Amino acid sequence: MKTHSIWRNLIRGYGIVNRLTPTYIPLTIVSTFVNAVQPLMVLFLSAQIINELAGARDTGRITLYTVLAVGLAFVFSAVNAVVSRRITTLNNTLWVRFYFFLGSRYMELNYDQVEDMNNNELLADIEAKSNGNGLGVLRLHYSLPELLQPLFELTASIVLIYGMFASSSSYEQTFITSPFATVLLVILILLILPFTYVIKKREERILKTVFEENPKANTYVTFFNEYMQAKNAAKDIRLYKQAHAIEDHYNKSVGAEFWYRIFGLFGRNNALAAAMNAVLGGCVYLFIGLRALYGMYPLGSVVQYIGAVTGVVGALAKLVSVLGNFITNNPYLIRLFDYLDLPDHMRENGGNNRPIPQEELEFEFHNVSFKYPGADHHAIQQLSMKFNVGERLAVVGLNGSGKTTMIKLLCRLYEPAEGVITLNGIDIREYDYSAYMGMFSVVFQDFKLYSFSLGQNVAASEVVDAELAEESLILAGLGEKLKKLPNGLETYLHKDFSDDGVEISGGEAQKAALARALYKNAPFVVLDEPTAALDPIAEFEIYSRFNELVGDKTAIFVSHRLSSCRFCHDIAVFHEGRLIQRGTHDELLTDRGGKYAELWNAQAQYYVA
Numbered sequence: 001m002k003t004h005s006i007w008r009n010l011i012r013g014y015g016i017v018n019r020l021t022p023t024y025i026p027l028t029i030v031s032t033f034v035n036a037v038q039p040l041m042v043l044f045l046s047a048q049i050i051n052e053l054a055g056a057r058d059t060g061r062i063t064l065y066t067v068l069a070v071g072l073a074f075v076f077s078a079v080n081a082v083v084s085r086r087i088t089t090l091n092n093t094l095w096v097r098f099y100f101f102l103g104s105r106y107m108e109l110n111y112d113q114v115e116d117m118n119n120n121e122l123l124a125d126i127e128a129k130s131n132g133n134g135l136g137v138l139r140l141h142y143s144l145p146e147l148l149q150p151l152f153e154l155t156a157s158i159v160l161i162y163g164m165f166a167s168s169s170s171y172e173q174t175f176i177t178s179p180f181a182t183v184l185l186v187i188l189i190l191l192i193l194p195f196t197y198v199i200k201k202r203e204e205r206i207l208k209t210v211f212e213e214n215p216k217a218n219t220y221v222t223f224f225n226e227y228m229q230a231k232n233a234a235k236d237i238r239l240y241k242q243a244h245a246i247e248d249h250y251n252k253s254v255g256a257e258f259w260y261r262i263f264g265l266f267g268r269n270n271a272l273a274a275a276m277n278a279v280l281g282g283c284v285y286l287f288i289g290l291r292a293l294y295g296m297y298p299l300g301s302v303v304q305y306i307g308a309v310t311g312v313v314g315a316l317a318k319l320v321s322v323l324g325n326f327i328t329n330n331p332y333l334i335r336l337f338d339y340l341d342l343p344d345h346m347r348e349n350g351g352n353n354r355p356i357p358q359e360e361l362e363f364e365f366h367n368v369s370f371k372y373p374g375a376d377h378h379a380i381q382q383l384s385m386k387f388n389v390g391e392r393l394a395v396v397g398l399n400g401s402g403k404t405t406m407i408k409l410l411c412r413l414y415e416p417a418e419g420v421i422t423l424n425g426i427d428i429r430e431y432d433y434s435a436y437m438g439m440f441s442v443v444f445q446d447f448k449l450y451s452f453s454l455g456q457n458v459a460a461s462e463v464v465d466a467e468l469a470e471e472s473l474i475l476a477g478l479g480e481k482l483k484k485l486p487n488g489l490e491t492y493l494h495k496d497f498s499d500d501g502v503e504i505s506g507g508e509a510q511k512a513a514l515a516r517a518l519y520k521n522a523p524f525v526v527l528d529e530p531t532a533a534l535d536p537i538a539e540f541e542i543y544s545r546f547n548e549l550v551g552d553k554t555a556i557f558v559s560h561r562l563s564s565c566r567f568c569h570d571i572a573v574f575h576e577g578r579l580i581q582r583g584t585h586d587e588l589l590t591d592r593g594g595k596y597a598e599l600w601n602a603q604a605q606y607y608v609a
């Protein structure tokens with residue numbers, strides 16, 4: 001956790017506010033200036049009118065003050081109306097932009113950071129605190145008027161108070177009219193500063209305790225809210241009647257008690273501050289009222305001074321409170337910055353940003369080992385293997401034998417813990433990260449399609465090369481389906497964004513994912529169980545046209561169905577994270593005691609009559 005000073009955090013935080021809502025800060029300066037100055041200006045002019053009425057009764061001056069009061073009030077109100085409308089829009093759109101900002105950052109994280117529970121908890125916490133309590137950057141946004149308005153009020157009130165100390169009229173000398181009384185009042189007013197500060201400090205302490213006692217409260221809220229509405233959980237929720245379990249779990253982990261404690265605390269503090277202001281207000285009235293009684297101030301000035309001193313008291317209380325809010329809010333800003341500053345170690349580790357070679361590509365694992373964070377065993381152990389350019393390699397093995405992990409290491413989704421992977425003899429970390437990833441077309445088992453048009457899914461982009469998309473879909477076996485779709489490539493998948501959206505089957509989705517990989521036209525194709533959801537005919541078609549599908553690219557075909565790998569001349573057998581055999585189907589079968597023969601025989605018995 002970084003511990004930058006609160007001022008640096010505020011500057012950075014307001015920098016983010018400015019980036020999310022660029023016109024917000026200048027508009028708020030205008031709006032708060034107008035809001036702060038308008039009532040004090042009316043107060044000043046009213047005082048002048050009363051003084052005129054009680055004194056010289058000059059009609060010209062009275063008219064001038066009245067016209068000024070009405071005219072300025074009109075101009076200020078008009079400016080405020082225009083500015084406030086725009087600010088309201090910005091306030092309402094801010095949270096949308098903020099969540100998009102968080103999401104964009106998430107999409108940039110290294111893959112292992114996405115899988116790291118700590119980072120996910122950090123993000124869930126930031127989202128929940130921003131949402132429920134409006135803490136962090138959102139608090140800065142909403143606090144800006146709370147900061148600026150009292151600053152303007154304070155300045156304007158001090159200007160109006162000035163006459164209080166410069167009164168030259170003759171008056172009775174008593175304690176109330178003496179400078180001591182003024183000093184006493186100033187001390188009383190200044191007492192509000194430590195009082196408000198202590199309240200804020202207490203608030204910060206209690207909030208910290210509450211959240212420490214419920215460290216996962218926000219993670220739970222986010223998880224349950226998403227899970228309850230997750231389409232891919234809907235079947236399980238119903239069939240296993242998970243609704244009750246979710247409700248019990250939810251109430252136990254984030255019950256109402258938790259929120260009562262937080263909002264009860266805010267309520268109590270607001271009440272205390274209001275009581276303090278009321279007492280101070282009483283003292284101010286008494287002080288100025290008595291001084292007027294002793295003839296120290298004219299009638300109109302009483303109104304002005306009471307208004308101005310009350311303005312100073314109110315502004316100071318608001319300022320200390322908002323500064324206190326900044327202190328309370330600081331830990332949430334630090335959490336946000338921790339998230340934003342997660343290191344991009346995939347790019348930092350190499351640093352050479354070498355361009356991808358244009359000649360033939362040769363990948364090799366050299367004694368590579370890898371263990372998932374928190375795991376007690378290696379997912380990959382001392383793996384050494386080479387991929388022959390332009391050839392097809394099948395990777396087979398039992399569940400959990402490390403096949404997918406090897407692919408993820410190859411694509412640089414993870415870094416090896418030991419050993420290196422090279423491309424044309426150079427450590428893959430030396431290459432430009434994005435360009436390196438661009439070399440792979442991978443269809444993972446848990447691929448995802450999104451609720452946009454079929455064409456956009458295949459192109460993975462807003463802009464679709466229709467001819468290439470169609471060609472890829474036909475190659476992947478979705479040609480017939482495409483012909484039947486109401487809007488062809490523009491047909492939406494799912495109904496999230498279009499009523500005409502279509503639901504496609506698991507096998508069709510797998511073909512669409514395959515088409516996406518083909519559309520990318522990368523030199524290295526990886527298919528991880530690409531036929532798992534396909535019917536036997538579709539599966540046969542994929543195998544028989546595999547060479548046509550991948551062309552002259554290097555291809556890896558991962559499967560635990562051995563029959564589906566026979567068409568590959570090169571088969572690698574994985575077991576418990578190790579490469580234990582490699583050869584053609586016939587070669588591997590001749591090793592009768594080997595794993596491949598064991599797996600082959602185990603699977604073959606179901607096909608033998």
Ligand SMILES: Nc1ncnc2c1ncn2[C@@H]1O[C@H](COP(=O)(O)OP(=O)(O)OP(=O)(O)O)[C@@H](O)[C@H]1O
Pocket residue numbers: 115372373375379397398399400401402403404405406445560
């Ligand atoms: N994200 C992860 N975090 C922790 N452990 C993981 C993770 N993914 C996989 N593992 C573990 O790493 C080992 C290898 O998993 P991997 O997914 O590479 O196997 P696989 O051979 O592809 O299996 P399958 O045939 O079921 O797809 C397994 O023990 C698995 O439990």
